[in-house]
Amino acid sequence: xxxxxxxxxxxxxxxxxxxxxxxxxxxxxxxxxxxxxxxxxxxxxxxxxxxxxxxxxxxxxxxxxxxxxxxxxxxxxxxxxxxxxxxxxxxxxxxxxxxxxxxxxxxxxxxxxxxxxxxxxxxxxxxxxxxxxxxxxxxxxxxxxxxxxxxxxxxxxxxxxxxxxxxxxxxxxxxxxxxxxxxxxxxxxxxxx
Amino acid sequence: xxxxxxxxxxxxxxxxxxxxxxxxxxxxxxxxxxxxxxxxxxxxxxxxxxxxxxxxxxxxxxxxxxxxxxxxxxxxxxxxxxxxxxxxxxxxxxxxxxxxxxxxxxxxxxxxxxxxxxxxxxxxxxxxxxxxxxxxxxxxxxxxxxxxxxxxxxxxxxxxxxxxxxxxxxxxxxxxxxxxxxxxxxxxxxxxxxxxxxxxxxxxxxxxxxxxxxxxxxxxxxxxxxxxxxxxxxxxxxxxxxxxxxxxxxxxxxxxxxxxxxxxxxxxxxxxxxxxxxxxxxxxxxxxxxxxxxxx
Numbered sequence: 001x002x003x004x005x006x007x008x009x010x011x012x013x014x015x016x017x018x019x020x021x022x023x024x025x026x027x028x029x030x031x032x033x034x035x036x037x038x039x040x041x042x043x044x045x046x047x048x049x050x051x052x053x054x055x056x057x058x059x060x061x062x063x064x065x066x067x068x069x070x071x072x073x074x075x076x077x078x079x080x081x082x083x084x085x086x087x088x089x090x091x092x093x094x095x096x097x098x099x100x101x102x103x104x105x106x107x108x109x110x111x112x113x114x115x116x117x118x119x120x121x122x123x124x125x126x127x128x129x130x131x132x133x134x135x136x137x138x139x140x141x142x143x144x145x146x147x148x149x150x151x152x153x154x155x156x157x158x159x160x161x162x163x164x165x166x167x168x169x170x171x172x173x174x175x176x177x178x179x180x181x182x183x184x185x186x187x188x189x190x191x192x193x
Numbered sequence: 194x195x196x197x198x199x200x201x202x203x204x205x206x207x208x209x210x211x212x213x214x215x216x217x218x219x220x221x222x223x224x225x226x227x228x229x230x231x232x233x234x235x236x237x238x239x240x241x242x243x244x245x246x247x248x249x250x251x252x253x254x255x256x257x258x259x260x261x262x263x264x265x266x267x268x269x270x271x272x273x274x275x276x277x278x279x280x281x282x283x284x285x286x287x288x289x290x291x292x293x294x295x296x297x298x299x300x301x302x303x304x305x306x307x308x309x310x311x312x313x314x315x316x317x318x319x320x321x322x323x324x325x326x327x328x329x330x331x332x333x334x335x336x337x338x339x340x341x342x343x344x345x346x347x348x349x350x351x352x353x354x355x356x357x358x359x360x361x362x363x364x365x366x367x368x369x370x371x372x373x374x375x376x377x378x379x380x381x382x383x384x385x386x387x388x389x390x391x392x393x394x395x396x397x398x399x400x401x402x403x404x405x406x407x408x409x410x411x412x413x414x415x416x417x418x419x420x421x422x423x424x425x426x427x428x429x430x431x432x433x434x435x436x437x438x439x440x441x442x443x444x445x446x447x448x449x450x451x452x453x454x455x456x457x458x459x460x461x462x463x464x465x466x467x468x469x470x471x472x473x474x475x476x477x478x479x480x481x482x483x484x485x486x487x488x489x
Binding site: 036055056059060086087088089090091092093095096101103105109110112113116121122124125126127128129132136137138139140141142145148149151152153154158159160161162163164166167168169170171173174175177178180 | 201203204206207208210211213214229230231232233234235237238239240241242243244245246247248249252253256299300302303305350351354355356357364388389390392393394395396397399400401404405407408411470471473476
């Protein structure tokens, strides 16, 4: 099975060893994930309905069931350093089918939040943040589109933050409140120079 | 006339303005007036923002909600991604006091407060709701029936899922958008694994494009099998993934599909007599010509 992303070396080694070590378990990780996700991964009985419903599973090594096990056992390091964490399309098929009424999608989102706190986050996510910070839009307008809008009788810029840029300041305050713009800039620069 | 604050999002106004234009015009013919929601921003993208920090996602979406609260209007929108952010954050903040207080703490800095006084709707559900529009009114508004065409529906994920938190019932084999397609005179077609994701969500399109369009390609295989003339959806992000995705599939996998992809509002616009120019269908990456030839 071809992997879509290379694993970090330490994780590769860890995965080759299937034994469970008590000192790698962090019960507070389980509790934090449950709090952020507002879900109950400790109820998971590993039936695999989630992985069977997952659009990413057939084309990668991403296994949502594995992440549910990591959440339950508190295997923080293994969960947060696995690049497969970012292959969930958040389609919620697993959530709708889970016989234990868990929301695996929200568990993944919680783990992504915790990974991001440690600066483990793909650059494309941060670039969306940067775009929204400067224009209010994740997918901003462009000249081709402006011309097309005018032809349709629409204003060249929509009546959003594009048409009323004074509103961008409010958005920047919210993002700055969490210090996210500075973090995004720093991480993008570290990765891309 | 029902009035709603129209939350535009990003991809409709900035990539498929025909879908935006069609929404105003088709809704107006069905008794819904869509008002400008001045100063609205990105919803923000639930995959990108939610993955980094849910608290920022709540606060940013709440800012958009407060703008509509100040207008004293419910929000209507045409994108499933926006629905996920705007509907769900509204729902969560109304339900969880602790969350609401946390968000208001942030909003205080920009003199805003989330009060929870409005509701959020997808334009498609308003069209389907007999108390607002309903199938009969849609049928009556049709000037150019789409007779003789086979149209498949992509529901997308974030409108109806997770079903426990939504109000649409089962998400395994829904048929209500197909009913709206049939109301335009077209023949709705079923296909294998209809509820499969388009592949774009959760930041995956930006993270791993090949992985993402491989999911789209699976959908295209299933759509081909059903002999659909066109695909309709209610989410501009899905639209982008299917439309531009087909070009990317051709580049990366060497497979040509050529399946026209239209937002339901664009399809409704055609049926109500709007011209392809009025819908800016030329901005679509995949030509809609073969479909238009069958219709017009």
